[in-house]
Each structure stands twice: as structure tokens, then as C-alpha cells.
Amino acid sequence: MKEKKIKPGLVIVFIIVLLAGCAGSDAGRPSPAETDSSEPVTEKTTLTFWRNSGNNAENSAYDQLVARFMEENPGITIKMSPIPYADYDTKLRTSIASGQPPDIMSIDAPNMASYAEAGALLPLTDYFNSDGNIEDIPPSTLSAYTYKDEIYMAPLTESSIALFYNKKMFEAKGIPLPSRNPEQPITWDQVLDAARKLTEPDKGIYGIDPAQGFQNAGATAYFKYPIIWQFGGEVMSPDGTTSQGYLDSAETKKAIRFYSDLYNAHKVSALEYPPDPFPSGKLAMTIDGSWSLSHFAANFPDFKLGEDYDVAPLPKEAEQAVANGSWALAISSRSGNAEAAWEFVNFVTGYEGQKMYVSMTKDIPVRYSVAKEIGELNEYPMNIFVVQNQRFGRSRPITPIFPQMSEAVNKVFEEVTIGKRSVDESVAEAIKKIDAAYSLLEAQK
Structure with missing residues (x-):
């Protein structure tokens, strides 16, 4: 008999509820x-x-x-x-x-x-x-x-992640190079200013990939939550029970709009890139991880650290922040x-x-x-x-409904940026989903 396939995500959600019921x-x-x-x-x-x-x-x-x-x-x-x-x-x-x-x-x-x-x-x-x-x-x-x-x-x-930038592109445009000091990041406004000067759409060159594009919810939490924190916003309450008053704060909405505007208003970011756009010269700046240093060294030996590209701390706005854990x-x-x-x-x-x-x-x-x-x-x-991790690391929301919360926030970034939906509407819907997930968890106790 042919086995009926069940989506792994549904299995995990079911077991989360089952475990929560046992907890109660x-x-x-x-x-x-x-x-x-x-x-x-x-x-x-x-x-x-x-x-x-x-x-x-x-x-x-x-x-x-x-x-x-x-x-x-x-x-x-x-x-x-x-x-x-x-x-x-x-x-x-x-x-x-x-x-x-x-x-x-x-x-x-x-x-x-x-x-x-x-x-x-x-x-x-x-x-x-x-x-x-x-x-x-x-x-x-x-x-x-x-x-x-x-x-x-x-x-x-x-x-950890940081700002990778094409040093030669910066020098060719006369743009000051970001500091290497882990405690002296450039601001997101400075990133935007540089990205405008570096973007050449007719050549397929874009200024900044702010958070590794649009991936799964886990990647969103790791790459995009720091932007929210850097603008002074939050995702959830400290006790991990609700996003009301946090995801809908003025600071969080400002961060989401800024992110979306990089794609839609300023057009310095693209929804799709060719493979390895940063080392191939199609992307002037990208937020990437420490693991990429070995990737570039092994697969792009002519793209050299210190000569062709450099690394700087994550940009800040109101404050410095990076996801840890x-x-x-x-x-x-x-x-x-x-x-x-x-x-x-x-x-x-x-x-x-x-x-x-x-x-x-x-x-x-x-x-x-x-x-x-x-x-x-x-x-x-x-x-x-x-240094970023030791001094400016922040945990992603500590909540038993992290998968559901993360999926809801991931959808906000996608809807606002790709679907061009209102930030207010998208955030309000996300909060309803998050609160419903927590209510369901509580009901199992």
C-alpha cells in the first residue's frame, strides 16, 4: 500500500501541541x-x-x-x-x-x-x-x-554575521570605507547613501543585500531581527507571550519600511541575484556570515580579503545588535x-x-x-x-511558539517588500496569528 505523506511541518506543529499538553x-x-x-x-x-x-x-x-x-x-x-x-x-x-x-x-x-x-x-x-x-x-x-x-x-x-563590502567599488566611487572597529559601525543611512552610489542596474550591479534575500523563517529570524533591534524595535514581549505592543511599535515598523524601501523606493536591492553575486562583482555590499570567509577563499581565490573586499561590523541605527544562539x-x-x-x-x-x-x-x-x-x-x-557576539549579541525571542511566531514575522517582510502590502495591515495580521498560536498552547494546559 502506498504510504500517505504528511508534511514535516505539520508533524512538528502537532508534536509541539502534544508536548505542551503534557506540560500542562x-x-x-x-x-x-x-x-x-x-x-x-x-x-x-x-x-x-x-x-x-x-x-x-x-x-x-x-x-x-x-x-x-x-x-x-x-x-x-x-x-x-x-x-x-x-x-x-x-x-x-x-x-x-x-x-x-x-x-x-x-x-x-x-x-x-x-x-x-x-x-x-x-x-x-x-x-x-x-x-x-x-x-x-x-x-x-x-x-x-x-x-x-x-x-x-x-x-x-x-x-555571527557582518557587513561585507567590495573595497574596490567603494574606492572607485570615492566612498569612505567603513571602519574595521567592531564598536564603530556605520549607520543604515550611510549604507543607503553608499548603495545609491554603487547601484548600476544597467550592469546588473546592486548596492546592498540587507539580509540574504528571502529565505525560510529561520533565516529571517537570524538576519532580519537584528535590523529591527538596530532601529530600536522589538519582535515579542520579554516573556515571549505576545507581539502586541512590540511588533507593532513605531520603531519596528520603521525598520520594516526601511528594509522594504531598499527594494521598492530606492531600488538598491534586488529580489533575485545570480549565483555568488558578491564575489562575482554584482553586489557591492552584503550581510553575510563568518563562514563565508572560507567559502570565498576556497572558491574565489582571486577575490582577496583586504584587496578586493573587506568586512565591517553590522550597521546600526539607534543601537548595535546581532542575533546570538x-x-x-x-x-x-x-x-x-x-x-x-x-x-x-x-x-x-x-x-x-x-x-x-x-x-x-x-x-x-x-x-x-x-x-x-x-x-x-x-x-x-x-x-x-x-566582539559583536560578546558585547552586542541578543537572543531571538525566547518563546515556546517560536516556529509560529517566526513564520508570521517572515511573512510580514515578504508581504511588505514583495507584495507591497501596508506595513500596518501585515503587522496587525501577524500579531493575530502569533497571539492565536500562544492561546492554543495555553488551551492545551
Whole structure:
């Protein structure tokens, strides 16, 4: 019989509601006594660890971390299961809903609150305060893993974005080059002024791609929310329950209009670009990630950093801001070996484990101590990404309805920019959807 296919998004939404229902009724949620009765670490302790499968460097780094931990802790066996990214979240939520989660799991920061709200995660606050060297992690980074005053995940690495600009194009037009100082960004008005001078539509050259175009909701949250914050706006309330009074604020609407105007009024941005428009000379400025440095070096060797292009901190308007939060490690509230699980999590995300991991993956560590010891992270251009995260990082809204909220906000940017819909109308509709999603969650309790 031919199987009926169900859209993955619907499966995930269903399980979110199911988990929320469990949270409200306490079904499947361990009692304090169950949580506190973790077995002491013995020679027979075995922990299951699920993580999203990454690239070769990430997979190799985890293999070595697990081997190193078991060598140093012969009484603990780690059974690690790398799972493809496309399947990971659905499988993890299904395992939790069925009452058979792994002891340790990796979770992307924006999804943390839905798991925590469902009672699926063990609070780690006491562990961090006891021996997690919490002062070595920027408070803004920890905020991305904190829900209702409890830390639920241990961070390992960060990624970050910045302004990439074509140095030769700037010089040819006599435009002052942006500062390399991470704390001295140019303003969005200055970006617009430069973009107008750099745009040559007859040659297919545009001034600025402000947020990697129009991608999925997750990319919108990572690339577009900083623009809202930079204009002094917000997306949701601090407690993650509503967007009323935040998404419809004057500052947020100003940011959305500014973004839309880059495409429609000023015509310095395009809805479509050829492949790799920045290194191929079709885009004068772009907001991109630290990961693109290696991409350009490997695939465009004649497009050289410092000669053809440079990197500057993200533009600001009212303030500086960049999104933080990445994949991190959590412990299941159902684990019968929480102490042993913390030993592993603390090893991987602590000083030694983090240093070992980033030396192989070239990612940005979250710990001050590790970043300080890696020379290239303290020099241009990597220092821009590091300093931004440490000093101006902000967590995307911490809310158990993050997927629904993010999808609604993503649609606002698309409707206003591509569909040329009124900002007021689009935002009002988004708020209704977000509030309805939260109301549905509350109704399940």
C-alpha cells in the first residue's frame, strides 16, 4: 500500500501541541523526587546522546570529544547517534512525546523554549552555578538558553554575521570605507547613501543585500531581527507571550519600511541575484556570515580579503545588535543519570572540550577564555564577529511558539517588500496569528 505523506511541518506543529499538553497536565513530566533520584556514576553508566549530524569537521570533533571523555571517565559510556538535520527535530520531538528521549540532546537555541515549556529538559542552573564556570560565558549568550529564569542548555559555539563590502567599488566611487572597529559601525543611512552610489542596474550591479534575500523563517529570524533591534524595535514581549505592543511599535515598523524601501523606493536591492553575486562583482555590499570567509577563499581565490573586499561590523541605527544562539546541549528531564550526563555536557562545553572542538571546526567559541587564546579570533576580521557576539549579541525571542511566531514575522517582510502590502495591515495580521498560536498552547494546559 502506498504510504500517505504528511508534511514535516505539520508533524512538528502537532508534536509541539502534544508536548505542551503534557506540560500542562504534568503527564510525562517527572516529579521532583524522580528528578533528584539520579543514580550515582557507576561503572555501568551508559548515556544516549543524540545530535544533528554536521559537516566532516564537526562530526570528527564530536567523535574525538566522545572518545576523550570516555578515556578520562571509564565508568561512563556515551552512545552517540548523529541524525541528519532534516530529520532531527521531528525524531527528537517524537522520542520525547513517546517517553523515550535520549539522555543528552543537541537543540537549536530558538527551539529551546518549546522543549522547556513541555517539561522535557532538565534545568541546568544549579549545575552551572556549581561548576560550570558561568562567568566565562557572556550573559547575553546565556540568555539565549534561559527560559523562565532557568538555564536549560549549555552552549558550545556561536556564529555571527557582518557587513561585507567590495573595497574596490567603494574606492572607485570615492566612498569612505567603513571602519574595521567592531564598536564603530556605520549607520543604515550611510549604507543607503553608499548603495545609491554603487547601484548600476544597467550592469546588473546592486548596492546592498540587507539580509540574504528571502529565505525560510529561520533565516529571517537570524538576519532580519537584528535590523529591527538596530532601529530600536522589538519582535515579542520579554516573556515571549505576545507581539502586541512590540511588533507593532513605531520603531519596528520603521525598520520594516526601511528594509522594504531598499527594494521598492530606492531600488538598491534586488529580489533575485545570480549565483555568488558578491564575489562575482554584482553586489557591492552584503550581510553575510563568518563562514563565508572560507567559502570565498576556497572558491574565489582571486577575490582577496583586504584587496578586493573587506568586512565591517553590522550597521546600526539607534543601537548595535546581532542575533546570538546556536546549537547547544541539553539533558532530558527523564534521564536517570543526570549527574553523569552533566559530567559529559560540562566536559564538551567547558574550556578543554570547547577549545578542542573549535580548533577542528574553526567555529567561534562562546567562552571568553577560549576565544582569548585563539590568536586569529583576536585579529581582523574574526575579531569583528567575536566582539559583536560578546558585547552586542541578543537572543531571538525566547518563546515556546517560536516556529509560529517566526513564520508570521517572515511573512510580514515578504508581504511588505514583495507584495507591497501596508506595513500596518501585515503587522496587525501577524500579531493575530502569533497571539492565536500562544492561546492554543495555553488551551492545551
